[in-house]
Amino acid sequence: MGVGIEVSNLNAWYGTNHTLQDINLNIPANHATALIGPSGCGKSTFVRCINRMHETNPIARVTGSVRIGDLDIYQDAKPVEIRRRVGMVFQRPNPFPTMSIYDNVAAGLKLNGYSNRRELDSIVEKSLKNSALWDEVKDDLKKKSGASLSGGQQQRLCIARALAVDPEVLLMDEPASALDPVSTSKIEDLIFQLKSQYTIVIVTHNMQQAARVAEKTGFFLNGRMVEFDSTHKIFTNPSDKRTEDYITGRFG
Amino acid sequence: MRTGYKLRTRFRALADHTATAVAVLSTLLVVTPLVVIFGYLIFRGFSSLNLAFFTKVPVPVGETGGGMANAIVGSAVLLGLASVIGVPLGIGGGIYLAEFGRGTKMAYAIRFTADVLNGVPSIVMGLAAFSLVVLPQGHFSAVAGGVALGIMMVPTICRTTEEMLLMVPHAVREAALGLGVPNWRSVLSITVKTASPGIITGCMLAFARVAGETAPLLFTALGNQFWSTNLNEPIAALPLQIYVYALSPYDDWHRLAWAGALVLIVLIVFAVSLVRYVTSRGVLKGTS
Numbered sequence: 001m002g003v004g005i006e007v008s009n010l011n012a013w014y015g016t017n018h019t020l021q022d023i024n025l026n027i028p029a030n031h032a033t034a035l036i037g038p039s040g041c042g043k044s045t046f047v048r049c050i051n052r053m054h055e056t057n058p059i060a061r062v063t064g065s066v067r068i069g070d071l072d073i074y075q076d077a078k079p080v081e082i083r084r085r086v087g088m089v090f091q092r093p094n095p096f097p098t099m100s101i102y103d104n105v106a107a108g109l110k111l112n113g114y115s116n117r118r119e120l121d122s123i124v125e126k127s128l129k130n131s132a133l134w135d136e137v138k139d140d141l142k143k144k145s146g147a148s149l150s151g152g153q154q155q156r157l158c159i160a161r162a163l164a165v166d167p168e169v170l171l172m173d174e175p176a177s178a179l180d181p182v183s184t185s186k187i188e189d190l191i192f193q194l195k196s197q198y199t200i201v202i203v204t205h206n207m208q209q210a211a212r213v214a215e216k217t218g219f220f221l222n223g224r225m226v227e228f229d230s231t232h233k234i235f236t237n238p239s240d241k242r243t244e245d246y247i248t249g250r251f252g
Numbered sequence: 253m254r255t256g257y258k259l260r261t262r263f264r265a266l267a268d269h270t271a272t273a274v275a276v277l278s279t280l281l282v283v284t285p286l287v288v289i290f291g292y293l294i295f296r297g298f299s300s301l302n303l304a305f306f307t308k309v310p311v312p313v314g315e316t317g318g319g320m321a322n323a324i325v326g327s328a329v330l331l332g333l334a335s336v337i338g339v340p341l342g343i344g345g346g347i348y349l350a351e352f353g354r355g356t357k358m359a360y361a362i363r364f365t366a367d368v369l370n371g372v373p374s375i376v377m378g379l380a381a382f383s384l385v386v387l388p389q390g391h392f393s394a395v396a397g398g399v400a401l402g403i404m405m406v407p408t409i410c411r412t413t414e415e416m417l418l419m420v421p422h423a424v425r426e427a428a429l430g431l432g433v434p435n436w437r438s439v440l441s442i443t444v445k446t447a448s449p450g451i452i453t454g455c456m457l458a459f460a461r462v463a464g465e466t467a468p469l470l471f472t473a474l475g476n477q478f479w480s481t482n483l484n485e486p487i488a489a490l491p492l493q494i495y496v497y498a499l500s501p502y503d504d505w506h507r508l509a510w511a512g513a514l515v516l517i518v519l520i521v522f523a524v525s526l527v528r529y530v531t532s533r534g535v536l537k538g539t540s
Binding site for chain 1 (some may be wrong): 421422423426427428429430432434436438441445448518
């Protein structure tokens with residue numbers, strides 16, 4: 001089951017660049033939350049702070065607190081533990097090129113020392129079914145490399161890989177921006193199904209996409225969160241002038 | 253159609269053909285010496301090859317026959333020792349440079365040293381192994397030869413490993429870290445594995461390079477006219493045997509030297525192909 005995320009006074013820097021400023025936000029459990037905003041506004045940095053990927057960059061720094069369920073991720077846990085509870089799907093599909101489809105999905109478990117074959121088999125099958133890829137790949141699970149799939153299939157493989165570790169939260173950083181419309185709609189259907197089991201945070205440049213998949217939407221601008229509300233309200237009656245300007249296409 | 257368009261198209265076609273011709277010509281220039289040398293080796297060496305060459309040890313001057321069995325086995329032992337020393341050190345160093353020491357002064361110093369070491373004449377490597385192993389031990393030995401060749405392998409392997417690791421896309425590392433895999437595990441199981449075809453090529457290059465080395469063995473492994481696989485005693489090696497035989501005044505020995513050179517090259521090609529074959533098995537469809 002998914003858990004909620006409470007972010008308070010979050011600030012992040014890359015070197016001297018203050019990329020996130022005083023973000024306060026409550027992301028509800030078992031819903032999809034979309035983050036929109038122009039390029040460079042801090043959306044990606046924000047999701048990378050939720051699974052502590054931000055700090056893998058040596059010049060990056062973070063202050064403030066992020067609570068996932070009852071866990072304060074910057075106080076109570078190590079980055080690797082957080083990342084097992086918070087899965088991430090990246091903008092460009094990034095399957096492990098030397099691994100089979102099966103090994104790609106099993107990678108998170110295997111690399112953490114999990115080796116029960118029968119359970120691995122069933123987890124791989126379940127994850128691929130959850131990511132709507134099973135029927136397309138079930139015959140060459142161990143024969144084909146993850147890199148041999150099409151872009152859309154690769155991205156669903158990456159979703160399966162993230163799901164296999166059984167996270168509570170799924171972060172998606174523009175998961176469909178490198179895909180064609182058909183693959184994009186498959187990913188969106190998937191988000192729709194997955195949000196009953198996981199808390200989903202999706203960064204997107206595509207406002208229709210946000211409107212289609214998310215209950216809540218946050219608008220970021222220049223490192224600050226301008227507005228956070230129900231998706232319906234953001235797109236029909238935003239409280240902030242800047243939000244309105246952005247969604248009506250006046251800038252960004 | 254705009255004026256001048258046709259002319260330009262013709263010019264481009266011409267430039268295209270010229271570039272192709274230059275590329276083909278360069279390829280021929282590169283391949284020709286290789287083919288010529290190999291052909292000449294077969295021409296000179298093949299006639300002296302017989303079963304005795306592979307099964308007998310050298311015979312004293314004046315007697316006919318004899319072979320290089322001890323040198324073939326000796327070379328295998330020396331190269332085995334060298335690989336045991338050179339491959340782990342080289343790959344380990346490369347991993348440090350690319351993954352853990354990136355940007356540090358230590359890494360800079362190691363990289364610089366490796367590059368200098370790469371350019372050091374091989375006889376100097378022999379001298380180093382002489383003073384490190386032979387002098388303290390008090391005698392020449394296979395171990396000393398293996399150390400000399402092993403040290404020679406390190407810089408090449410180290411630098412290729414680094415280059416290959418740096419070519420692994422950042423996205424692949426992020427994918428592993430994003431799954432909650434600890435950094436060291438991600439480096440070993442994901443990054444190194446992804447770069448492994450290139451790393452193996454680097455190891456093979458280093459192996460092939462030292463396989464033909466004579467100078468570093470002159471005062472380490474020394475050479476041996478008799479059968480020996482004892483690591484603590486002087487051991488025969490193909491390049492050494494070829495060197496001795498080629499400089500001798502006897503026609504019979506010259507023929508054996510040619511045969512030895514041929515066998516050396518064939519064995520190197522065989523070893524490299526074998527490693528390629530073994531490591532390419534189990535590669536999946538669609539892997540680049």
